[in-house]
Amino acid sequence: MxxxxxxxxxxxxxxxxxxxxxxxxxxxxxxxxTTGDAQARGRFREARARFLQDGHDTGExxxxxDEYPDDPIAPYAQLYAGIAEVRARKFPAAVKVLREVVAAKxxxxxxxxxxxxxxxxxxxxxxxxAALPLLKAGExxxxxxxxxxxxxxxLAYATAAAGDPPIRALALFDQLYPRVTPxxxxxxxxxxxxxxxAADAELVQIGRASCRE
Numbered sequence: 001m002x003x004x005x006x007x008x009x010x011x012x013x014x015x016x017x018x019x020x021x022x023x024x025x026x027x028x029x030x031x032x033x034t035t036g037d038a039q040a041r042g043r044f045r046e047a048r049a050r051f052l053q054d055g056h057d058t059g060e061x062x063x064x065x066d067e068y069p070d071d072p073i074a075p076y077a078q079l080y081a082g083i084a085e086v087r088a089r090k091f092p093a094a095v096k097v098l099r100e101v102v103a104a105k106x107x108x109x110x111x112x113x114x115x116x117x118x119x120x121x122x123x124x125x126x127x128x129x130a131a132l133p134l135l136k137a138g139e140x141x142x143x144x145x146x147x148x149x150x151x152x153x154x155l156a157y158a159t160a161a162a163g164d165p166p167i168r169a170l171a172l173f174d175q176l177y178p179r180v181t182p183x184x185x186x187x188x189x190x191x192x193x194x195x196x197x198a199a200d201a202e203l204v205q206i207g208r209a210s211c212r213e
Contacts, residue, residue, distance in 0.1 A: 030079075030109030030141075033072035040068040044077050057084035075106040079114055086117050094121040112141035120154045128158035149179045160191055167199050 032041065047060040061081035065074050079101050085094035098121060101114035116138025123131035135155045142148050156172035163169055173188050180188070 030076070030107050030113060032076060036072040037068055040064055040071050040073045044073050044080075047077075048080060051080060051084065055087055057081070057088070072106075075101055075104050075110060078104075079110060079117075082114065082121075083117050086121050089124070091121045091125040094118075095125055109141065112138050114138075116141045116147070116151060119158075120150055123154040123158045128161035131158045132162060149176070152176045152179070156188075157191070160195055167195055169195060 032044075043060065044064055047058075047064070051057055051061075057080075061077045061084060064077040065081065068074055068077075078097060082094050082097035082101060085091070085097060095118065098114045098118035102111055102118060105111055115134045119131045119134030119136075119138055122128075122134065131154060135151060135158060139151065142151055152172060153176055156169050156176050159172055160166050160169035170192065173192055177185055177188055
């Protein structure tokens with residue numbers, strides 16, 4: 001556990017009832033369509049395989065969207081175009097692309113994945129209040145541990161900035177701390193210190209009383 005949280009995290013969590021039991025979630029992994037243009041699907045599969053291997057987007061996802069706008073594969077290609085923008089830290093561009101994927105509602109799993117990365121992008125773009133519901137809605141679409149760390153980081157910082165109350169972020173930072181680099185840990189400690197300093201004294205007293213009961 002992050003040292004600064006050992007006392008106050010327990011206090012805050014007792015007060016806010018923020019310690020639900022572990023739940024089993026079904027991951028909303030979108031399945032690719034089996035209809036439409038076979039060549040478009042093949043191009044998408046190849047582009048996705050390259051992207052997952054090296055994280056580099058050559059613009060092929062957007063070209064597929066432009067060339068096959070009405071094909072069932074188009075929203076999937078657009079999703080990955082948005083993910084590529086997030087990976088490249090081009091957050092305004094990512095927000096624009098991923099908003100369109102969410103609005104299309106092509107597939108529940110696809111929409112959840114788009115909300116996940118849209119939430120990450122909006123947090124980094126300085127819109128924590130808008131990011132929070134998206135991050136929560138997209139949690140079930142996390143596919144691997146790297147994505148879980150990125151989601152957790154966005155959720156922690158968005159909650160610290162716009163949560164009701166922000167002190168709910170303490171438990172999230174505690175989970176994030178062992179997953180990140182020493183430099184990132186230093187930033188977490190600084191942010192936690194700010195949250196603790198700003199914590200409402202009455203809330204802390206309520207939390208202590210709750211923990212004693």
